[in-house]
Amino acid sequence: MCSASANSSNCAVLVVANLLELPNSVTTPPSDSTADSSSPPLDLRDLPPYPHFYVPVLPRPPLKSLVLAVALFLLTLCTCLAAGTQFAAAYAHNQAVSVDEFLRAFTLFYKNPAGLLAGLPFAATLLTILLAHELGHFFACRHHHIHSTYPFFIPFPNLIGTFGAFILIRSPIRTTRALFDVGASGPLAGLVFAVPTLVYGVLHSSIVPAITNPDPNQNTVIFGIPLLLRLLDAFFHPGVNPHFLLLPPVGRAAWVGLFVTSLNLLPSGQLDGGHILRSVSPHIHRVFSWLVPALLLALGYFTSFRLPDGNFHWSLWYVWAVLLFGLRFLRIAPVYDPVPLDPPRRFAAFLTLIIFTLCFMPAPLFGL
Numbered sequence: 001m002c003s004a005s006a007n008s009s010n011c012a013v014l015v016v017a018n019l020l021e022l023p024n025s026v027t028t029p030p031s032d033s034t035a036d037s038s039s040p041p042l043d044l045r046d047l048p049p050y051p052h053f054y055v056p057v058l059p060r061p062p063l064k065s066l067v068l069a070v071a072l073f074l075l076t077l078c079t080c081l082a083a084g085t086q087f088a089a090a091y092a093h094n095q096a097v098s099v100d101e102f103l104r105a106f107t108l109f110y111k112n113p114a115g116l117l118a119g120l121p122f123a124a125t126l127l128t129i130l131l132a133h134e135l136g137h138f139f140a141c142r143h144h145h146i147h148s149t150y151p152f153f154i155p156f157p158n159l160i161g162t163f164g165a166f167i168l169i170r171s172p173i174r175t176t177r178a179l180f181d182v183g184a185s186g187p188l189a190g191l192v193f194a195v196p197t198l199v200y201g202v203l204h205s206s207i208v209p210a211i212t213n214p215d216p217n218q219n220t221v222i223f224g225i226p227l228l229l230r231l232l233d234a235f236f237h238p239g240v241n242p243h244f245l246l247l248p249p250v251g252r253a254a255w256v257g258l259f260v261t262s263l264n265l266l267p268s269g270q271l272d273g274g275h276i277l278r279s280v281s282p283h284i285h286r287v288f289s290w291l292v293p294a295l296l297l298a299l300g301y302f303t304s305f306r307l308p309d310g311n312f313h314w315s316l317w318y319v320w321a322v323l324l325f326g327l328r329f330l331r332i333a334p335v336y337d338p339v340p341l342d343p344p345r346r347f348a349a350f351l352t353l354i355i356f357t358l359c360f361m362p363a364p365l366f367g368l
Helices: 007-019 033-038 062-093 097-107 113-143 176-203 227-236 248-262 272-280 284-301 318-327 343-359
Strands: 152-155 161-167 220-223
Touching: 062 097, 062 113, 062 152, 062 161, 062 248, 062 284, 113 161, 113 176, 113 248, 161 318, 176 272, 176 343, 227 248, 227 343, 248 343, 272 284, 272 343, 284 318
Parallel strands: none
Antiparallel strands: 152 161
């Protein structure tokens, strides 16, 4: 406390000295000019700024981002309805999925739009799983004050009606824990919906051995079997070959959800699995960002084959290997706070490895 005889400047020096835990035995400035030159007066402006790791973000993405997200969602709903219509028809007739019939389903948009309602169970289930996945990323970004867009779906007239969905991150991910949360939240949230629907699909599946020997005159497709589906088949249908299971549209949408999850959990680059691995060990992440594309090239070689009609089936792993090689050269923003993951996050990282193992399929599709 300042005495009544002390002037105001001396009081200020005493208060600052007490706050900074400096010696305060000298209450008046020394008269020696040498001491004045060796001990400059304390200036709060010379103190280093307090470090901070978050940047201000907008309360929500702009309205035009929401409009674009809704438009892409509706377009993806249309393409998924066409895909789901073919899955429903194949399930009703105990047949394998045919690419030719899938292309004919698109003619229903102008011939018989009401016929597309048969594809609604598949479309609704798949879009729910994908939306949950992306919203997991979105809300993790909001939690850590990271600026991101709304989820954007990618409509495309392929066998499943979409190329998935994504969000754009507009600001740095500044801590390893935030990096992990953003990477792991999507796959975990998507599986909350994918696993129950897959269980439903296995319970309501038809056992059709003939689907493993499709008509060579039709452009049919055989789907791979992830480890999780094998385990569910062994539990609910003991002794039945999992390749004989013809999943209903809801179960097929869950299969797509598992496939998308496995792709995102590949431990490379800026995929979800890459974020998780980088949060655990940046060095291992750099190594795997080169190793994983090379392994995918090898996997593509072993899963490619020649069809009976002489055409060669190229594995989709070639596409993913080239894509990951390209992403490797993109700039990755630095992490400013490399604090190690806490035990719950390390356990969750191990859990994502188990999820990847349960969902991954060396050969997802045959017959294309």
